[in-house]
Amino acid sequence: MGTEVVELDRPPRLGPLYRAAALRRGTAADPRLPERALVLRGVRVDREHMAEYDRVCGFRLRDELPATYPHVLAFPLTLTLMTGADFPFPLLGLVHVENRIQVLRPLLSSDAFDVAVRAEALRPHDRGTQLDVVATATIDDEPVWSSRSTYLRRTGTGSDRSTPDGPKERARPPRPSATWRIPRRTGPDYAAVSGDRNPIHTSRLLAKAFGFPRAIAHGMWTKARCLAGLEGRLPDTYEAHVAFKLPILLPATVGFSTATDGARWTIGVHDTRTGKPHLTGSIDTVEGGHGSGPPVR
Template sequence: MTTSRELTRTPNLATLYPKALLTGFTRRGGELPDAEYLRTGLTVDRAHLAAYDRLCGFGLRDELPVTYPHVLAFPLQVKLMTDPGFPFALPGLVHVANRITQRRALSADEPLTLRVRALDLRPHERGSQFDVRSEVLVDGQAVWTDVSTYLRRDGSSGGGGGGTREGEPPAAPEPTALWRMPADLGRRYAAISGDRNPIHLYPLAARLFGFRRAIAHGMWSKARCVAAFEGRLPERLTVEARFKLPVLLPATAAFTSARESDGWRFALRDSRTGRPHLDGTISLA
């Protein structure tokens, strides 16, 4: 039976990250906790929304970008994954995929309820995989759902990385756009999203986790891709992304998109080598 824990305020990430570092050494795997966190009566900070829109390439509107509620739910996700009963240390988890389903557009003036839980722990050839499911409810109805899939590598998987390993990439199509990503992009997105994982902040911190330079957040990359379709998206939609090789900052990435029968397919690749950073689809929900 799921245990619901209601929060009266958003968890403080400034205290949760040190906790994650200090307690990570004691976690040895096991079952996911049968618990969820609820945060009711949440209202959107319009200045925060505007900063997110600008950084990710969205226009300034009252309607929330489909990826924006992810940053609202993120503190609850971290709270859940730093609880004593959570089986895996937060440092070292790799965000490999994200799927968002929106059943109707959300407005910045609506009071929101957030609900977060972890589920579906399963074996993976490189370790263990599980999902963190986040929902936005309005008047008791779930109108937005986010499923983030995380990989916990075992000791034999080797090397650090930001997604799946790839061989030589196939010939890439002509890009729709080239995006220049500055060296401070990770720090700028961290200031908005609260995701201050050291791999995104500074080259020296990233090297401690096996990266030559700081890497871009996967959810920034996904949001930037979705922003490229602004004005063409329906209210009801599902946006899926699979995170591949990390974007080492600074970088220039090539964005490609193609129309399909029920939506679009899109990708983000290294502009020089064609190696994949992200593949995704947008479809009707």
């Protein structure tokens, strides 16, 4: 059976989706991912919104979209898919553990493109079950950008480690290239500009209810901040793969480390006191690259 394509005529409203997420309980007895892709055609960028995103994440104001910005544009479709009745897990409790973005062509704020979101690759993990949510952007059916987010549904007690082909943290963190002081408002500010209003990022009280001593930074904000730190030094087409490690408790002071051999950047964000990693990753040039799957027609 092929993937059903569901075309939306407008971006979904987030309020009802968050209410659905809050009410959802329980896991499907026989978990299966929905065999459908959600598509929104002719997406255009709100330049004022992108400027606010740039401010929150540390990018310079320019016409080219940050590599992480289409992830925000795809978020309403992602939330629609993951709060649907046929999605096997409640959204609350899923942990975003990895993200891989491919930039196959620089996107400009004047571009119109189609965005599609689907879920795939349900698989066992030693701490539960993993799955990928894939978002793609296409222009005239040609992939120009993709994002693959890996989520973990915890049910086991195994060790928490990167996937075998994923980026590994170093035994000792390198000397940071920069030190970031991240204010408490970073959580609410990114929630407002991204639409991702998970309370663990905005409320100390609700973060404690989920086991955190205080609110934590969004993983995708951390990735965006890393790419902003390399702005002007990355190629036009590249793949940025990161693993999210220990959460950043807000406010925080962290070290941002970079190294390159000319073909690959290695990046990391570490606690300045303990050296423990918050994020590890790599950035590689994509030569005539291909996205995370064929365009959805």
